[in-house]
Amino acid sequence: MRQYLRYFFPIVIPLIVLFLPLSVFPFEGMTIIQQRVAAIFLFAALSWVMEPIPIYATSVAIICFELLLISDKSIVLFTGQQGSEVYGLVMNHADIMATFANPIIMLFLGGFFLAIAATKYRLDINLARVLLKPFGDQPKFMILGLMLISAMFSMFMSNTATTAMMLSILAPVMVLLKPDDPSRTAFALCIPLAANIGGIGTPIGTPPNAIALKYLQGTSTISFGEWMAFGVPFVILLMAAAWLLILALFPAKQKSISLDIQGQFLKTPQAFVVYITFIVTILLWLMGSTHGMNSYTVAMIPVTVFLITGIITKEDLKKISWDVLWLVSGGIALGLALDKSGLAALIVYSIPFGDFSPYVVLVGAALLSLVMANFMSNTATANLLMPIMAALGMTMTSLAPLGGQTTLILVVTFAASLGMALPISTPPNALAHATGHIQTNQMAKVGIIIGLLGVALSFAVVAILNVITN
Incomplete structure (x- = not known):
């Protein structure tokens, strides 16, 4: 049945x-x-x-x-x-x-090219040896290490690019795990979780943050440092919760993983091209808009370099996860239809926020943002909700004791970045799902729990912020 x-x-x-x-x-x-x-x-x-x-x-x-x-x-x-x-x-x-052929698809393509080239020239194995060595050989601490590295990178560069890079580092670890070990899911899931959460820590870490800053003007203005003062503790607390949750849901059968990787970085001309392209791409992603290029444009550099030099061949192109590109394009198309048809706006504007208690408004707005972000891009969700929340925060006097406009905008912003229950919710989720180690129901279970926990935590963080500033 x-x-x-x-x-x-x-x-x-x-x-x-x-x-x-x-x-x-x-x-x-x-x-x-x-x-x-x-x-x-x-x-x-x-x-x-x-x-x-x-x-x-x-x-x-x-x-x-x-x-x-x-x-x-x-x-x-x-x-x-x-x-x-x-x-x-x-x-x-x-x-x-x-x-x-959305720009996000091009970003995915650049990530796939970097991952294939890294594997082909053993860059992923050598990076894993260097980056994971400080975290020992116990699976739980290796997972923590992957999460910390992913979160730090995603604070300053695209979380999609971060996930693509970290999943390539993960490959040699997965080889050492038995096929029936539940921790395979934990390892594959920890990277998109950390990348999604880590972006909340800085104003440039994820688009909803940047959108929120446009509406936090005048007396509500928040500087880069002030954002990090409450954003980073939020990330640390939610990361700890996410780490403990995936360890509880997907416990490792193996007590230790001997990541005994021998050898050195290859020194062939093509290997050096891979190393240089990898480093340049990461640096350009990290530098953001200072050089005038966005992350989508930068993603085309490794694609072009690897094809021109023959590092990626016709056979290598067959290894690209085209199913992931189709998966993501469908999610983009759905968000586009909800936006352009006016259905999302119709639903949002039909909710009489002003008739409710300020507590109901805060919780309802955050949950609405969380639900929408699971089916639309978090950028589209923020673009749709922010003007409404900014106006509501200015006119709804009962919100003033709770922080007014600032509180409303921040909790909605955090919630938009926490929509990660499905493979189509965020590009990092889609990339991780493509590894074949995560089932949709597993991702949904973790994503829903972390999303709701994150919303609750955002209220606590913003409340503390209001106490400190007042």
Whole structure:
């Protein structure tokens, strides 16, 4: 019976939503296009959670359904009276298809090229030997070491780039673990967890932080150092909780891992090209916008260098995890549809925040941000919610004793960065899922617990901040 339910719900529930009359929905002014987006969203959410089909197949189906149902080149039967108020805005088909080549996809591609070249020229093994040596040979401390390194890097560079780099370092460790050892999941999961959490520590660590700073002006202004003063302790506490949680859920059978890696860095001309490209790419990612290039542009450097020099061959290209690129593109397409159709804004604006207690507003806004960030990019979530929360924080006088606008914006910002329950929630999750060592339900269990714990912790941190500043 359970097997049949896996197929029943992802098919039947979206179909019911698709054919219901608009008057049934509790959102005033809902359009036909928004109704179709809601049906696609339910199909995606249920399919990603219940996995009746491979998760990358779900992503491809999302793009296909959007083209068929809500694009300007959809089936004539579904076009209706385009431009009418009831029908709503259709999406440009080129924008939907462009999700296959979104800048985030290019960032993934650069990470994959770095990982393949690092493995091919033993750079990953040698980096693992150098970076993990201080953490001993016990699995729990090696996991802690991977998390600390990942978190520190992700504070100053793209968490996707950090995850791609750290997963390549992880490869030689996984070889030493037995196939049935639960700690394989812990090792693979610890890196995206740390990368997602670590970005919260600095204003440049993750896009929602930068977006939040735009609304923290005047008396609410927070400097880089002030952000780190409360952001870093938050990261440390949540990292400790995440470490203990994955050790409890996925305990290691092996008492020790003998990472006895012999040999030295290769000294061939091609190896030096790999080393130099790797270092230059990481440095450019770390330096952020000081050189004028963003992380997506930088990601194309190793792709170009490795292809021109023959370091990555035609056979190597077959090793790229194309399923991950499709998975991520589907998530981007879903977020694009929720945003451009106006459905996400319709739902958010239909919630009467001003009618509630300030405590309910804070908790509700944080949970809404957390849920949205699991299905949309955290950047899109922050862009959508921040203007609303900034205005609400200015006008809702009952929030003043709790920190007003600053508190509301910060808890929503933190929650947006904590949406990491699904492989499509964040690029680091998708990369880690591609290793094959993590099941979706395992990622969801850890992601939901850490997300809720992080939201609760953010209230505590912001409360302490308000006490100190006042």
